[in-house]
Structures are given as structure tokens and as C-alpha cells.
Amino acid sequence: MKIAIPIESESKHSKLSLRFARSPYFALVDRESAQVEIIANPFSEQSFEVGKKLLKWLVEQHQVNTLLAFELGVKVQQKANEAKMQLIIINEKKQSLKQLLLYLKIDYK
Amino acid sequence: MARPRQISRVQIPPRVKGFIPVGYYKDQSEPVQLNIEEYEAIRLLDYEGLSQEGAAKIMQISRPTLTRIYERARKKVATVLTEAQQLIIEGGNVLFNGNWYECEKCNSTFNSPAESTVKTCPLCGSGNIQHKEG
Structure with a gap:
């Protein structure tokens, strides 16, 4: 399972980003190997079909199969359903990446 | 005779079960x-x-x-x-897109993409999860 988490900065203390498709960065969490990689979102400043391009990139280039977010836009939800991805919707806006990694039992140095 | 209502597809279940007014209000009706x-x-x-x-x-x-x-x-x-x-x-007359669950421990809501039964929360690992009917 590889999870994409939208975050505001490159730090492990970064707050969760509330704009999934236009999030500036993503933390990619590999649950099997307990590895965390932070990547910049190349589509965050684009105007059209951002959700569609982002999901294709996350799935094909990074093998992501799970999205974790506070809120997902309609287009992202549709594309994620088509790709049979798992969606995890959290109920707290102000979570940091560090707090979410604690839930996932991953120690990110 | 009234027409039967169409079933509506719902992408993700509502986050909460309802809302209550803040402050004093006299009429606590239904x-x-x-x-x-x-x-x-x-x-x-x-x-x-x-x-x-x-x-x-x-x-x-x-x-x-x-x-x-x-x-x-x-x-x-x-x-x-x-x-x-x-x-x-x-x-209401709804069908969720896939099977949805709520974790009683971390309060996250999640789906089962393969339409299979889920036994634990994918975020915190708790087995205390509830299937959301839709």
C-alpha cells in the first residue's frame, strides 16, 4: 500500500494541505517498507484538468493506490474511483504529517 | 400512486450525523x-x-x-x-460509491476499493470500525 498525503511544505512538521490536487507537496508513504518520500506537485500551478493529470502521475509514476485527505474534489474522487483506489478521509483539518505518520506507526527521521 | 424515488449515487458519506444550534433556543422540537x-x-x-x-x-x-x-x-x-x-x-434513497466504513478510534472514513470486507482501519489499524449503510 502506497499512500499519497497532500502537505503544505517539505518538512515532516508540515501541515496537511486542504487543496488535494493543488497541494504544493505530497508525502508518499510506503507502508510495507515504512519509507516516506516527499515530492513536489508539478501540477499545483496549472489551470486545467489538474486532478486528472495528478492522479495519472501518482498512479503511473509513483504506484500510489491510496489517497489520504481532509477533502477531495469531485474530479479527484471520480478518477480515484475509476482507478479503484482506497480513499481515507480524516476528520481533523489541522493534522501535521508527523501526527499522521504516528497513526500509521511510521517513524520518519 | 406516487412514483418510486430514484436511487441517488453518493460519492463519499457525510462527515457528521448532524448539527445542533449554538446558544439558547426555546423550542427543542423534533x-x-x-x-x-x-x-x-x-x-x-x-x-x-x-x-x-x-x-x-x-x-x-x-x-x-x-x-x-x-x-x-x-x-x-x-x-x-x-x-x-x-x-x-x-x-434517503442512496447508494454509496463502494463500501464505506468509519473508524471509531481515529474518526477517519474510508472505502474498500475492491468491494471486499474490511476488518481494520487503514490509518490507525483499529478493528473498531463501523460499516456505513447507504
Whole structure:
């Protein structure tokens, strides 16, 4: 399972980003190997079909199969359903990446 | 005889089961029940800003049906705001996209993409999860 988490900065203390498709960065969490990689979102400043391009990139280039977010836009939800991805919707806006990694039992140095 | 209601598709279950007014209010009458398809109509049209055609397509219902659902929803929300009533979000004729669950420990909501049964929360690992009916 590889999870994409939208975050505001490159730090492990970064707050969760509330704009999934236009999030500036993503933390990619590999649950099997307990590895965390932070990547910049190349589509965050684009105007059209951002959700569609982002999901294709996350799935094909990074093998992501799970999205974790506070809120997902309609287009992202549709594309994620088509790709049979798992969606995890959290109920707290102000979570940091560090707090979410604690839930996932991953120690990110 | 009334026509049977169309089943509406709902992408993600509502985050909460309802709302209560803040502050003093005298009349604690029966809460207003907003059906889940009414919640979804407000979410798609007012929160996401979709057209009625776009929202009807996502909910897999006709546009006139969506219009009727939306009008009922707005009337209920207006009643809640004006009369300071409690709002409960439940019921209706809906089908969620896939199986959805709620974790009692971390309060996350998650789906089962393969339509299989899930036994633990994918976020915190707790087995204390509830299937969301829809």
C-alpha cells in the first residue's frame, strides 16, 4: 500500500494541505517498507484538468493506490474511483504529517 | 400512486450525523431530517459549484429529480437556520460509491476499493470500525 498525503511544505512538521490536487507537496508513504518520500506537485500551478493529470502521475509514476485527505474534489474522487483506489478521509483539518505518520506507526527521521 | 424515488449515487458519506444550534433556543422540537441525497445535492451544487446537469450525472439521476431534491434540501436548511432547529443527516434513497466504513478510534472514513470486507482501519489499524449503510 502506497499512500499519497497532500502537505503544505517539505518538512515532516508540515501541515496537511486542504487543496488535494493543488497541494504544493505530497508525502508518499510506503507502508510495507515504512519509507516516506516527499515530492513536489508539478501540477499545483496549472489551470486545467489538474486532478486528472495528478492522479495519472501518482498512479503511473509513483504506484500510489491510496489517497489520504481532509477533502477531495469531485474530479479527484471520480478518477480515484475509476482507478479503484482506497480513499481515507480524516476528520481533523489541522493534522501535521508527523501526527499522521504516528497513526500509521511510521517513524520518519 | 406516487412514483418510486430514484436511487441517488453518493460519492463519499457525510462527515457528521448532524448539527445542533449554538446558544439558547426555546423550542427543542423534533430535529429536521436532511436525507443523504439532499446533503449530496447541496454539496455538489453549492460547495463544489457544479451545474445541475453535472451534479445529476454524478448522482446518476435525472436533472428534474435533482432539482426537486435540491429544492427540498434548501427549504430544510432554511428552516434549520431560521427556526434554530437541530439537523440530522440520515436516510434517503442512496447508494454509496463502494463500501464505506468509519473508524471509531481515529474518526477517519474510508472505502474498500475492491468491494471486499474490511476488518481494520487503514490509518490507525483499529478493528473498531463501523460499516456505513447507504
